[in-house]
Amino acid sequence: MKKIMQFMALLLACGNAHAALNVFACEPEWAALTQQLAGDKANIYTATGGLQDPHRVEARPSLIAKARRADLLVCTGAELEIGWLPVVLRESGNPAIQPGADGYFEAAPAVHMLEVPTRLDRADGDVHAQGNPHIQTDPRNFLPVAEQLAQRLIRLDPDNAGYYRQRLGAFNQQWRAAIAKWQERAAPLKGVAIVVQHKGFPYLSDWLGLVEVTALEPKPGMEPSVSYLSQVLEQLKQHPARMVLRAAYQDGRPSEWIAERVHIPAVVLPFTVGGDGAAGDLYGLFDDTVTRLLAGLK
Amino acid sequence: MSNNIKRAALVLLAASSVGAAPANAADGEAAFNPAFSLILGGTYGNLQRDPAVPATGFATDQNPGHEQGFNIGESEMGIFANVDPEYRGVATFALAPAGGISVENAFVQSTALGNGVNLKFGRFFSGLGYLNEQHAHAWDFVDQPLAYAVLWNNQLGEDGVQLKWLAPTDMFLEVGGETGKGRNFPGTDTAKNGSGANVLFVHIGDDIGIEQSWRAGASWHQTQRIAATSTGVPDLPNTSGGVSDSFTGSSQTAGLDFVWKYAPNGNIRERYWKVQGEYFQRRESGNLTYDTAGKNITDTYAVTKTGWYLQTVWQYMPRWRTGLRYDRLDPGSAEVGALNAAYVIANYGYTPTRTTWMLDYSPSEFSRFRLQLAQDDSRQGLQDNQVFIQYIMSMGAHGAHSY
Numbered sequence: 001m002k003k004i005m006q007f008m009a010l011l012l013a014c015g016n017a018h019a020a021l022n023v024f025a026c027e028p029e030w031a032a033l034t035q036q037l038a039g040d041k042a043n044i045y046t047a048t049g050g051l052q053d054p055h056r057v058e059a060r061p062s063l064i065a066k067a068r069r070a071d072l073l074v075c076t077g078a079e080l081e082i083g084w085l086p087v088v089l090r091e092s093g094n095p096a097i098q099p100g101a102d103g104y105f106e107a108a109p110a111v112h113m114l115e116v117p118t119r120l121d122r123a124d125g126d127v128h129a130q131g132n133p134h135i136q137t138d139p140r141n142f143l144p145v146a147e148q149l150a151q152r153l154i155r156l157d158p159d160n161a162g163y164y165r166q167r168l169g170a171f172n173q174q175w176r177a178a179i180a181k182w183q184e185r186a187a188p189l190k191g192v193a194i195v196v197q198h199k200g201f202p203y204l205s206d207w208l209g210l211v212e213v214t215a216l217e218p219k220p221g222m223e224p225s226v227s228y229l230s231q232v233l234e235q236l237k238q239h240p241a242r243m244v245l246r247a248a249y250q251d252g253r254p255s256e257w258i259a260e261r262v263h264i265p266a267v268v269l270p271f272t273v274g275g276d277g278a279a280g281d282l283y284g285l286f287d288d289t290v291t292r293l294l295a296g297l298k
Numbered sequence: 299m300s301n302n303i304k305r306a307a308l309v310l311l312a313a314s315s316v317g318a319a320p321a322n323a324a325d326g327e328a329a330f331n332p333a334f335s336l337i338l339g340g341t342y343g344n345l346q347r348d349p350a351v352p353a354t355g356f357a358t359d360q361n362p363g364h365e366q367g368f369n370i371g372e373s374e375m376g377i378f379a380n381v382d383p384e385y386r387g388v389a390t391f392a393l394a395p396a397g398g399i400s401v402e403n404a405f406v407q408s409t410a411l412g413n414g415v416n417l418k419f420g421r422f423f424s425g426l427g428y429l430n431e432q433h434a435h436a437w438d439f440v441d442q443p444l445a446y447a448v449l450w451n452n453q454l455g456e457d458g459v460q461l462k463w464l465a466p467t468d469m470f471l472e473v474g475g476e477t478g479k480g481r482n483f484p485g486t487d488t489a490k491n492g493s494g495a496n497v498l499f500v501h502i503g504d505d506i507g508i509e510q511s512w513r514a515g516a517s518w519h520q521t522q523r524i525a526a527t528s529t530g531v532p533d534l535p536n537t538s539g540g541v542s543d544s545f546t547g548s549s550q551t552a553g554l555d556f557v558w559k560y561a562p563n564g565n566i567r568e569r570y571w572k573v574q575g576e577y578f579q580r581r582e583s584g585n586l587t588y589d590t591a592g593k594n595i596t597d598t599y600a601v602t603k604t605g606w607y608l609q610t611v612w613q614y615m616p617r618w619r620t621g622l623r624y625d626r627l628d629p630g631s632a633e634v635g636a637l638n639a640a641y642v643i644a645n646y647g648y649t650p651t652r653t654t655w656m657l658d659y660s661p662s663e664f665s666r667f668r669l670q671l672a673q674d675d676s677r678q679g680l681q682d683n684q685v686f687i688q689y690i691m692s693m694g695a696h697g698a699h700s701y
Contacts, residue, residue: 049565051563052508056565057566058699060505061470062503065465065467079696087698087700090409092414092464093415122662249563251568
């Protein structure tokens with residue numbers, strides 16, 4: 001009995017054992033950004049891998065256990081995690097990270113959303129009321145998110161406010177320089193016509209001036225059939241594109257099918273940190289994205 | 299003057315941030331306040347045998363059976379919202395095939411207790427086992443495993459209180475307890491104070507790398523059966539149409555469950571593989587009254603019954619899944635009191651089994667069509683080859699599914 005009591009006391013103490021903030025990041029890009037801002041002041045757990053569709057994740061026991069001890073949750077929002085996060089939050093029994101609490105942080109409200117639907121109808125596929133949630137494909141979006149995330153870290157951990165401010169300043173400077181470099185390299189991509197497999201790249205297109213001719217999915221979230229792909233093929237004869245883009249986590253078949261028939265390269269983009277070997281951190285993510293797009297031009 | 303300008307600017311700033319807030323606040327369930335969802339489901343069933351015949355040796359248990367022909371068995375309506383900062387309310391209503399609506403769930407859940415504590419009260423699906431909490435539209439097969447059909451009348455619903463605690467450990471560890479009226483089988487709905495049934499359960503689970511995850515659990519259920527009457531029970535004199543028996547005594551059930559899932563790169567959108575199994579053992583002990591309408595003889599009776607299933611579901615490409623399930627029951631060997639030894643069957647000498655295969659196709663995240671074939675040997679000498687076609691469509695608030 002004594003042993004059990006000791007064990008229980010140990011369990012209760014666990015939550016306070018580390019002074020660092022326990023951060024639960026829904027997607028790898030937010031884990032990477034939190035890492036940039038919080039350094040060793042945070043223990044970061046990433047709920048999804050670089051090769052997973054962040055919209056299709058299961059509320060696994062491990063996620064619930066990690067959410068139970070989290071001080072801060074960093075997610076995209078805009079309904080991207082709607083299929084699993086509500087269950088994780090409910091089951092976690094952790095009021096600190098519930099929507100509305102200081103420990104609940106969404107990135108989407110910080111940026112200007114694209115593709116906000118004018119009508120909400122599932123006949124249009126899995127559309128998100130607040131706009132397209134794949135905001136991490138435009139590096140410029142990380143600036144306002146970093147700003148707000150740093151403020152949130154300061155509110156949760158005021159003792160280290162100076163540290164977070166200093167890290168934010170450094171990140172802002174380095175990131176702006178990196179964006180300028182990427183934009184310079186990506187200049188030849190301006191005005192290039194592309195096809196996308198899933199409507200996952202409006203922010204990337206907006207950033208680099210890519211022109212999206214069409215998408216392979218008939219509606220967001222619906223897998224294309226061969227007959228639909230044939231229609232796309234006809235469309236591409238009228239309006240040719242230079243390459244077909246897909247995220248690393250997506251099934252390659254629809255892209256390859258089109259690429260073979262219209263003789264354009266199928267380009268796989270990492271989409272997030274960890275999406276491929278070169279995208280090991282936020283800088284690698286965009287270095288590699290630009291490199292792969294440029295390779296697609298050749 | 300400059301102060302006025304400053305004030306105006308502040309007001310504008312405040313107004314713009316207020317203006318921005320509703321867009322953010324319209325997130326998740328609150329976007330529809332309350333959130334509303336409707337599941338439209340229906341089945342076409344083709345059976346070779348009368349579904350009213352229970353599994354051999356389980357005439358005193360449940361037989362939810364199957365509907366023949368067209369029916370809308372799985373249609374369900376749900377309403378959920380936060381009540382206030384501390385509670386969330388959930389109600390789901392099932393549309394009965396023959397018309398009418400029944401209250402499936404109507405519970406309130408705490409949201410602010412903290413320390414991993416979750417409190418639920420009202421009418422809810424018990425947290426025992428793995429499948430019990432899942433709603434019909436989330437089942438991987440048209441029907442529940444035989445063990446659930448026979449031992450829990452498909453799904454144990456409870457009117458009562460549930461308290462769960464999640465340990466602050468790296469590995470998922472959850473313990474919970476329930477106490478309730480015990481209205482539903484194996485409980486008997488009797489008017490009395492206090493609680494009629496109790497449940498305890500523990501779940502553990504974790505990931506193995508990013509590709510595998512699992513959950514295992516143990517549960518225990520206890521209730522008192524009072525004058526539980528069963529009709530059409532076969533007897534040793536082989537009375538045509540069986541007899542009516544009545545049982546009063548304790549019912550204790552222990553269960554084990556596990557589920558293991560694998561997805562390449564952890565990406566369930568493309569492909570995944572799931573294996574799950576559950577085992578239940580029920581001990582009933584008390585007094586049995588044989589043939590309440592005729593001989594009416596009461597003596598002691600005790601029996602241990604078991605049921606288990608093992609199933610696997612494989613999503614071999616996006617949108618397409620196939621699954622296989624094997625069910626087995628054992629009616630056990632009863633200890634029948636001397637007065638009833640010549641009448642009550644102690645040992646049926648038969649173990650009901652069933653093998654089921656399914657194939658389903660989901661055009662989108664919100665729709666699914668399913669074909670299911672089953673060879674049902676749950677009734678001795680009455681092999682039934684069953685065919686089902688099913689659709690499940692969900693509308694309204696985007697649901698979030700449990701593991």
